[in-house]
Amino acid sequence: MSAYRDKDPRIHGIQTTIRVVPNFPKQGIMFQDITTLLLDPKAFKDTIDLFVERYKDKNISVVAGIEARGFIFGPPIALAIGAKFVPLRKPRKLPGEVISEQYELEYGRDCLQMHVGAVEPGERALVVDDLIATGGTLCAAMKLLEQVGAEVVECACVIEVPDLKGRERLNGKPLYVLVESH
Amino acid sequence: MFAGENGPQEDPRLKAISDAIRVVPHFPKPGIMFQDITTLLLDHKAFKDTVDIFVDRYRDMGVSVVAGVEARGFMFGPSIALAIGAKFVPLRKPRKLPGEKIFEAYELEYGTDCLEMHIGAVKPGERAIVIDDLVATGGTLSAAIRLLERVGAEVVECACVIGLPEVKGHHRLNGKPLYILVEPRQ
Numbered sequence: 159m160s161a162y163r164d165k166d167p168r169i170h171g172i173q174t175t176i177r178v179v180p181n182f183p184k185q186g187i188m189f190q191d192i193t194t195l196l197l198d199p200k201a202f203k204d205t206i207d208l209f210v211e212r213y214k215d216k217n218i219s220v221v222a223g224i225e226a227r228g229f230i231f232g233p234p235i236a237l238a239i240g241a242k243f244v245p246l247r248k249p250r251k252l253p254g255e256v257i258s259e260q261y262e263l264e265y266g267r268d269c270l271q272m273h274v275g276a277v278e279p280g281e282r283a284l285v286v287d288d289l290i291a292t293g294g295t296l297c298a299a300m301k302l303l304e305q306v307g308a309e310v311v312e313c314a315c316v317i318e319v320p321d322l323k324g325r326e327r328l329n330g331k332p333l334y335v336l337v338e339s340h
Numbered sequence: 341m342f343a344g345e346n347g348p349q350e351d352p353r354l355k356a357i358s359d360a361i362r363v364v365p366h367f368p369k370p371g372i373m374f375q376d377i378t379t380l381l382l383d384h385k386a387f388k389d390t391v392d393i394f395v396d397r398y399r400d401m402g403v404s405v406v407a408g409v410e411a412r413g414f415m416f417g418p419s420i421a422l423a424i425g426a427k428f429v430p431l432r433k434p435r436k437l438p439g440e441k442i443f444e445a446y447e448l449e450y451g452t453d454c455l456e457m458h459i460g461a462v463k464p465g466e467r468a469i470v471i472d473d474l475v476a477t478g479g480t481l482s483a484a485i486r487l488l489e490r491v492g493a494e495v496v497e498c499a500c501v502i503g504l505p506e507v508k509g510h511h512r513l514n515g516k517p518l519y520i521l522v523e524p525r526q
Contacts, residue, residue: 179438189438193458196418196428203422229414230430233381234422237388243381245415253364253374273378 168204173337175201176317190317190339192227192288206231208336209314210238213284218311220283222246224270224299227288231316235286244276246285246299257305261298270295272302279307289317290333293324300331342503343393343521353389358522360386361502375502375524377412377473391416393521394499395423398469403496405468407431407488409455409480412473416501420471429461431470431484442490446483455480457487464492474502475520478513485514 175195182189195201213235222244223232229245236243249258249269256271277283285299290313300310310331318324318335325333343351360380367374381387398420407429408417414430421428434443434454443456462468470484475498485495495516503520 177439182438183435191438193430193437193439193461196421196430197461199422199425199427202418202428206422226411226414226432226436229411230418230428233387233415234419236381237384237391237419240384242384243387243415245378245381245411247411250368251411252378253367253376254362254378276378276382 166208168208169336171198171201172205172208172316176337178339188339190289190319192230192316195316196230205316205336206234206238209235209286209334212334213312213314214239216311217282218284219281220244220277220303220308222272222277222283222285222299222303224285224287224295225251228286231288232286235284235314241284242276244272244283246270246272246302257302259298259301259305261294263294268295270298270302272306274306277303277306277308281308282311283308284311285313287313287315289319290315290324290335291319291322293322293327296324296333297327297329300328341517341519342523343519351393353386353393354522356383356386357390357501358525361522361525363525373524373526375474377415377501380501381415390501390521391419391423394420394471394519397519398497398499399424401496402467403469404466405429405462405488405493407457407462407468407470407484409470409472409484410436413471416473417471420469427461429457429468431455431457431487442487444483444486444490446479447477448479455483455487457491459491462488462491462493466493467496468493469496470498472498472500474504474524475500475513475518476504478518481518482514485516 175198177191177194179189221236255274360383362376362379364374406421440459441456
């Protein structure tokens with residue numbers, strides 16, 4: 159589901175503040191840069207408000223954000239809906255006992271970690287990141303939460319790159335995005 | 341300045357904020373008592389109070405830029421920026437920002453690291469605060485200040501949730517004021 163298709167009037171302002179940087183980090187990639195959105199207080203506030211409006215009455219107690227751009231959007235959402243914020247981090251960053259989930263990169267593997275005890279069984283959780291591409295990272299994030307018995311209610315991203323079909327990699331979990339990049 | 345410096349006027353929210361921070365001994369190496377703010381983020385009231393204290397301080401200071409240091413500065417900065425109507429500017433490790441950028445090197449215990457900022461994110465004359473979860477030696481914050489000053493911004497203050505004892509009494513960083521909520525616990 160996407161707000162883009164629903165054509166909320168705030169979407170246009172959000173979409174136009176996202177900057178596309180060609181050939182970053184390598185040739186052929188059109189990088190969706192959200193830092194320019196963060197420079198526009200109204201567009202950034204609208205972004206958060208759209209997510210908050212969707213989730214505030216859904217009994218969500220956990221907002222999990224993926225390092226590092228998920229750390230920018232996740233906490234404001236968590237604070238507004240009364241949930242805890244749980245950072246999902248690259249290896250060796252979290253100081254306490256962690257659980258890990260590996261995921262595939264184009265070349266090789268990476269790993270996402272979460273603190274043991276941050277999330278209790280039965281909690282209802284959201285996963286937040288700035289963008290979904292192949293869905294590999296989001297999939298790993300969901301698995302971490304499910305490892306500890308939480309229920310992932312939805313994945314929420316500002317941007318989706320539909321051609322990369324990340325939506326199909328979410329094991330049937332719903333995905334909500336604000337804008338699509340073609 | 342420590343938020344708790346005022347004795348009987350100490351903000352009653354500070355104790356819960358301090359108590360919500362977990363100390364992890366010997367991370368990332370023996371001898372370091374790591375101040376873990378992830379447990380603060382799990383306590384909605386304490387997290388909200390943390391943000392509110394910074395927001396109350398900065399909302400009437402004409403601040404148009406909140407610069408957050410990667411990655412834990414990203415957890416606090418955006419909420420403050422949203423509440424005071426400022427832009428949020430991420431200051432990042434090398435090779436993360438996609439556009440044209442400037443960088444500042446800073447000293448680590450062994451070697452150097454580097455902080456980057458997008459060109460054009462901040463305009464000359466803007467009033468900025470720098471936010472991070474913790475200040476230790478002040479090396480990272482100093483690099484952040486230099487980045488902002490190079491583009492002509494005025495750094496009004498640096499703000500951290502936790503400040504290590506080395507900086508207590510040294511309430512100015514490169515001449516810039518430093519505002520800290522709590523001291524580290526053992």
